[in-house]
Amino acid sequence: MPVSIAVLAKQVIDPEMPMAAFRIDADAKAVVPPSNIPPVVNGFDENAVEAALQIKDSQEASITVISTGTSFALDVMKKPLSMGADELVLLQDDAFENSIDSFFTAQLLAAAIRKLGGFDLIICGRQASDWDNAQVPLGVAEILGLSCISLGKKVEIKDGKVSVERITNDGYEVVEAPLPALVTVSNELGQPRYPTLRGIMAATRKQPTIWSSADLDADASQLEPRITLQELFVPVRDQQCEIIEGDDAADAGRQLALKLREAKLI
Amino acid sequence: MADESGVLVLGDSTGGELSSMSRELLTAGRKAADDLGEELAIGLLGATLDQPSQQAISYGADKVYAVTHPQLAQYQVDLYLAAMEALCRDVSPRIVLIGRTNEGRELAPRLAFRLGVGLAQDCLEISVDAGSKTLLANRPVYGGNAIAVVRCNYTPQIAAIRPKVYEPLEPDSSRQGQVVSFPVELDPSQARSQVVNVVEEAAEGVKLEDARVVVSGGRGLGGPEPFKDLETLANLLGGAVGASRAAVDSGWVPSSYQVGLTGKTITPEVYITVAISGASQHMAGCSGAKVIVAINKDAESNIFKEARYGVVGDWEQVVPAFTEAVRELTQS
Incomplete structure (x- = not known):
């Protein structure tokens, strides 16, 4: 039996965009998507795709990517397919707003996973670069009653178990759990692979499965928002930087040391 | 209830x-x-x-x-x-x-x-x-x-x-x-998961989280070797060495060095950044530092909006001279 793997992925505003392009609409309590910069697959979720592909490199496996949102840039969301994932399931509905409430999102994803018949392993990025909530994957594990290992930098399946190198404060630990399980991964997993030409061709031919709210059997009482966003603002930075000059860069370095000594900082 | x-x-x-x-x-x-x-x-x-x-x-x-x-x-x-x-x-x-x-x-x-x-x-x-x-x-x-x-x-x-x-x-x-x-x-x-092995990678000496002075390096260092220079400087100051995510992702230092949103939160008295651009994700881990000092060759870099003191210059020139001056000042 091939190992069935799901990767949960989110479409986000490109976090690498220039800071000057970052704008919020305070009334709508939302970040304004920059017009000339396309969205991307959340970086940690690309790490999750890479983790799934590494498993598929060494054993028979199928990879289904699942995402939820109000609308998608299909060429962006097909990137995991062009990297080597097999299927794409998009939960798309005007009601699936990208809100700060992780509870709602986790319920939708869990309902989709149930409808798909469950997976041996679910891999997710540790957090999304928009709301930085780091809650949805752990919530999905709780809702589905799966064993859960967070902050992985290496994920392997052996003897019916998942083995994860989990990042700790001082290094890492190797943690094992029986399948089915959910694992979150971090950037320490390494650079995700680039799509191959063959992968891009294959992805072009694949069509995503698209489900709306009516297709998902989610408990309405569990969809009430647990968190409300009251206000969104850009913090003011009022730090005045004193630029230390010198005859040349080396001299500026010496002057800096004198300055810090004078200020009793060193 | x-x-x-x-x-x-x-x-x-x-x-x-x-x-x-x-x-x-x-x-x-x-x-x-x-x-x-x-x-x-x-x-x-x-x-x-x-x-x-x-x-x-x-x-x-x-x-x-x-x-x-x-x-x-x-x-x-x-x-x-x-x-x-x-x-x-x-x-x-x-x-x-x-x-x-x-x-x-x-x-x-x-x-x-x-x-x-x-x-x-x-x-x-x-x-x-x-x-x-x-x-x-x-x-x-x-x-x-x-x-x-x-x-x-x-x-x-x-x-x-x-x-x-x-x-x-x-x-x-x-x-x-x-x-x-x-x-x-x-x-x-x-207990549905089990720890089967623990691996320590943290640097010897003062812990990054507890250090009074932290010297951090970023993408602009270009490789792992310059971190030795930062270590020399940190040792002189009784401090610890940290890094930006870019330096960790490049494999120059272990992840336990990472300061930032997804790394460590530190609040040293003095935080010296070398060749770090100061993206908000990095600042999330160090904005509680009392004084931030920036060494970066790009005057437009965001780090100068966060720092109290800054030198605009190539770290390869600034850091050795700075280190020597620190040595003279702290050992005299």
């Missing part, structure tokens, strides 16, 4: 002492409890808790729930969760505070989902509205580019607090409080 009341801190101990995170949570919790006019309790998990229980009272707790069980001697996420869930259901607090430590990153969301409530994640500041008794939390989003003010709609209202944003209170050993034993039943089979 209509009779929720009080603030419950979920704390822990390290080496027989109340952890610094727990002390910080008690500061936030004390203020919230006083504003509500309600009790501040702390739940401590472990095998033996006498010393940390007394410390918790001196740092502001009215009541300590000592949740002891042999299985809690070592951190295991599923067992800790089971114990925390049992405590929350029994105590019925209005507000629960938990630290966004490495453990808290997985405990807090899973606890909130188990209780069917929301979690205000990674908070910089919390307050309570005394009238409605609701918790309001300020938390950075979009990598720290924006701040969201959020409200929890269900009780208990749970907030995960970022480490090192609250200062512990002055301990007062004359404070009176009650220590209550809270026995839990735990079945070892509830």
Whole structure:
């Protein structure tokens, strides 16, 4: 039996965009998507795709990517397919707003996973670069009653178990759990692979499965928002930087040391 | 549950002492409890808790729930969760505070989902509205580019607090409080994951989290070798070396060096950045530093908007001269 793997992925505003392009609409309590910069697959979720592909490199496996949102840039969301994932399931509905409430999102994803018949392993990025909530994957594990290992930098399946190198404060630990399980991964997993030409061709031919709210059997009482966003603002930075000059860069370095000594900082 | 009341801190101990995170949570919790006019309790998990229980009272707790069980001697996420869930259901607090430590990153969301409530994640500041008794939390989003003010709609209202944003209170050993034993039943089979090996990669010497001075390097260093120069400088200053995520992703230093949103939160007296651009995701881990010093060749770099002192120049020229001058000044 091939190992069935799901990767949960989110479409986000490109976090690498220039800071000057970052704008919020305070009334709508939302970040304004920059017009000339396309969205991307959340970086940690690309790490999750890479983790799934590494498993598929060494054993028979199928990879289904699942995402939820109000609308998608299909060429962006097909990137995991062009990297080597097999299927794409998009939960798309005007009601699936990208809100700060992780509870709602986790319920939708869990309902989709149930409808798909469950997976041996679910891999997710540790957090999304928009709301930085780091809650949805752990919530999905709780809702589905799966064993859960967070902050992985290496994920392997052996003897019916998942083995994860989990990042700790001082290094890492190797943690094992029986399948089915959910694992979150971090950037320490390494650079995700680039799509191959063959992968891009294959992805072009694949069509995503698209489900709306009516297709998902989610408990309405569990969809009430647990968190409300009251206000969104850009913090003011009022730090005045004193630029230390010198005859040349080396001299500026010496002057800096004198300055810090004078200020009793060193 | 209509009779929720009080603030419950979920704390822990390290080496027989109340952890610094727990002390910080008690500061936030004390203020919230006083504003509500309600009790501040702390739940401590472990095998033996006498010393940390007394410390918790001196740092502001009215009541300590000592949740002891042999299985809690070592951190295991599923067992800790089971114990925390049992405590929350029994105590019925209005507000629960938990630290966004490495453990808290997985405990807090899973606890909130188990209780069917929301979690205000990674908070910089919390307050309570005394009238409605609701918790309001300020938390950075979009990598720290924006701040969201959020409200929890269900009780208990749970907030995960970022480490090192609250200062512990002055301990007062004359404070009176009650220590209550809270026995839990735990079945070892509830532990669904097992740690089979632990690997330490942290640098020798002063710990990054505790250092008075930290010297951090970024993408602009171009490779792993320059970190040796930063180490020399850090040693002269009695400090530690850190790094940006870019340097960690490039494989120049282990992940335990990473300062930032997804790395360590540090609050040194002096934070010296070398060839770091100062993206908000990095600043999220060091904005509590008293003084930030920037060495970067790009005058337009964001780090100069965050730093108190800066040198615009190539680190290859600036750092050796700076290091030599520091050596002369600190050893004379």
